[in-house]
Amino acid sequence: MSRDDPTRSRTVALVGNPNAGKSALFNALTGARQKIANYPGVTVERKAGRLQLPGGDALELIDLPGSYSFDAASPDEEVTRKVVHGEFPGERQPDVLVLVLDAANLEQHLVFVQEVLELGRPTVVALNMIDLAERDGLTLDPAALSEALGVPVIPTVAVRRKGLDELVGAIAAAEAHADEKAHARWHLTLPERRLAAKHMARGTILSQSTRHTVESGVDRVLLNPWVGPVILFALLFVIFQAVFAWATPFADALEGGVGALSAAVTDTLPEGFLRDAITEGVLAGVGSVVVFLPQIVILFFFILIMEATGYMARAAFLMDRLMAGVGLSGKSFIPLLSSFACAIPGIMATRSISDPKDRLTTILVAPLMTCSARLPVYAVIIAAFIPATTVGPGIGLQGLVLFALYVAGIVGAMVVALVLRGTLAKGAASGFIMEMPRYQMPRLKDLAIGLWQRAWVFLRRAGTIIFVATIALWLLLSFPQAEPGESQLDASFAGSIADGLHPVLEPIGFNREMSLALIPALAAREVAVSALATTYAVDAEDEDVAAQGVTDRIAGLWSLPTALAFLAWFVFAPQCLSTIAVTRRETNSWRWPIFMTVYLFALAWIFAGLTYWIAVAAGL
Numbered sequence: 001m002s003r004d005d006p007t008r009s010r011t012v013a014l015v016g017n018p019n020a021g022k023s024a025l026f027n028a029l030t031g032a033r034q035k036i037a038n039y040p041g042v043t044v045e046r047k048a049g050r051l052q053l054p055g056g057d058a059l060e061l062i063d064l065p066g067s068y069s070f071d072a073a074s075p076d077e078e079v080t081r082k083v084v085h086g087e088f089p090g091e092r093q094p095d096v097l098v099l100v101l102d103a104a105n106l107e108q109h110l111v112f113v114q115e116v117l118e119l120g121r122p123t124v125v126a127l128n129m130i131d132l133a134e135r136d137g138l139t140l141d142p143a144a145l146s147e148a149l150g151v152p153v154i155p156t157v158a159v160r161r162k163g164l165d166e167l168v169g170a171i172a173a174a175e176a177h178a179d180e181k182a183h184a185r186w187h188l189t190l191p192e193r194r195l196a197a198k199h200m201a202r203g204t205i206l207s208q209s210t211r212h213t214v215e216s217g218v219d220r221v222l223l224n225p226w227v228g229p230v231i232l233f234a235l236l237f238v239i240f241q242a243v244f245a246w247a248t249p250f251a252d253a254l255e256g257g258v259g260a261l262s263a264a265v266t267d268t269l270p271e272g273f274l275r276d277a278i279t280e281g282v283l284a285g286v287g288s289v290v291v292f293l294p295q296i297v298i299l300f301f302f303i304l305i306m307e308a309t310g311y312m313a314r315a316a317f318l319m320d321r322l323m324a325g326v327g328l329s330g331k332s333f334i335p336l337l338s339s340f341a342c343a344i345p346g347i348m349a350t351r352s353i354s355d356p357k358d359r360l361t362t363i364l365v366a367p368l369m370t371c372s373a374r375l376p377v378y379a380v381i382i383a384a385f386i387p388a389t390t391v392g393p394g395i396g397l398q399g400l401v402l403f404a405l406y407v408a409g410i411v412g413a414m415v416v417a418l419v420l421r422g423t424l425a426k427g428a429a430s431g432f433i434m435e436m437p438r439y440q441m442p443r444l445k446d447l448a449i450g451l452w453q454r455a456w457v458f459l460r461r462a463g464t465i466i467f468v469a470t471i472a473l474w475l476l477l478s479f480p481q482a483e484p485g486e487s488q489l490d491a492s493f494a495g496s497i498a499d500g501l502h503p504v505l506e507p508i509g510f511n512r513e514m515s516l517a518l519i520p521a522l523a524a525r526e527v528a529v530s531a532l533a534t535t536y537a538v539d540a541e542d543e544d545v546a547a548q549g550v551t552d553r554i555a556g557l558w559s560l561p562t563a564l565a566f567l568a569w570f571v572f573a574p575q576c577l578s579t580i581a582v583t584r585r586e587t588n589s590w591r592w593p594i595f596m597t598v599y600l601f602a603l604a605w606i607f608a609g610l611t612y613w614i615a616v617a618a619g620l
Helices: 022-030 075-084 103-117 130-135 142-149 164-176 190-207 209-222 227-245 248-268 273-290 293-309 311-325 330-338 343-352 356-368 372-385 397-422 444-463 465-478 493-508 512-517 527-539 550-557 560-572 577-587 591-617
Strands: 011-015 034-038 045-052 058-063 096-102 123-128 153-155 390-392
Touching: 011 022, 011 075, 022 045, 022 058, 022 096, 022 123, 022 164, 045 164, 075 343, 096 103, 096 164, 103 123, 103 130, 123 142, 123 164, 142 153, 153 164, 209 227, 209 311, 227 293, 227 311, 227 372, 227 397, 248 273, 248 293, 273 444, 273 465, 273 527, 293 311, 293 372, 293 444, 311 330, 311 397, 330 343, 330 356, 343 356, 343 577, 356 397, 356 577, 356 591, 372 397, 372 527, 372 550, 372 560, 390 397, 397 560, 397 591, 444 465, 465 493, 465 527, 493 512, 493 591, 512 527, 527 550, 560 591, 577 591
Parallel strands: 011 058, 011 096, 096 123, 123 153
Antiparallel strands: 034 045, 045 058
């Protein structure tokens, strides 16, 4: 087939080690012209986009999973190996390889460079993050490296779009000669390439000695097996203190705004269906969740800081010892940590775990990590029943309780993992090798974009899933209309549903409103808050009482043992239906999502019951 044949799909593949900046480069080169799917038969994502060349032609650009070697040690690396070698069914062998290197870790990345160059394929090197290398005092000569490797070397800074035009030009030149057996830029023999690579590596190592001395000194403290974990848990403790202490003024302002808007609607609209739908459904329900946006933003602010500075990878290294104790490895830490944001990307991140039993165990315990959707539930109960007092210098009791809930989820996950690795997923922990990224200062622009994206996801859920679930619940609560002297909850369809579920939950201290809230919460955890707010607003006989916030209503109607049982339930209960669906896709079976759902509901009932019974016995 001729290269000029329009039916021929010409492709360029980005390859390189993890943390080399491939994804940033892919995003910069393709913009919004991207398509994300899965490779057939595996759960590894295929990211492809359209790369526009200077002459008007376009190529397909593929972002292959990060690899340390073609000797594959994970499903991700196996996909990369097969695609590059033209062995993946239904996938064309790339015409050009773009080898993305971290300029500040050149000696480590050159190991994979040798494997790629041995293929004899048209290759262009993107010497990425050159600005950080120069900041660290490195002096790199791309022309000398190009001469040593025998391929074009283009310095780039993907996040700032520097060097992209030169890189695209080099790709176009390489693609134009893709069918030539020998091109002038690939003239060195394999022994010559290896000798040149070693020479360049030695020079790089010497020039990096000062930076490595500083970073090694910091790592000697942060990665110390005794001091490191203490610093990590102290940092997490500070984070959860800040979630309450910093967010309170903003949350109070939002709650006041929702209350004022509700009062304005009540004064403006005549009494009837529309006014009730807005005040009792939309504002009482959705508004009760939106007020927790400040806590979500603060939590993600700290997570993004940890990622941007390079500390997140070191936290994974620290947790490797703990993970090994329960049959997992440090590879499981990143997926589990991602699950603190949402279990769905956390479960998908397990694709990098090569051991199938290790991966399955990580998937099954990921929902025990306290996702951000649980935060509004925790926050409203803690605010209602835990006094805003201090138990030490700078230590708030509310933040301490929140920290304890997160720790309870972590401990629960570790215990369940230990049991699974000794029974259903029996096996030894796999090895863990991880490249430590450089320490660097976070860019304010990147932090702002990351926070906006996560805030938008939260608000979009409030405007879609939570809105729909809240309105549906309000309709079920509002009809049929109650007879004089009858409670609206008793008369409604929702009340009948609650009556069916309540006998199962009453022994662990739940009332009917709590039992009812668990049903729409399957759509999203935070819907439990809007469901409670809507239920109490509809059932209130006095408009002033109906206008109260959900925190005030709960504080006046629930006992402390009941509130603690509700918190314990949400520590262990299954996450949203989307999590179950993703588990089905990632395990390629209904067996494991059903098992996960059953065991999590069982744990939730048992520990909520234990919490309630112990609290009642203690006279709380």
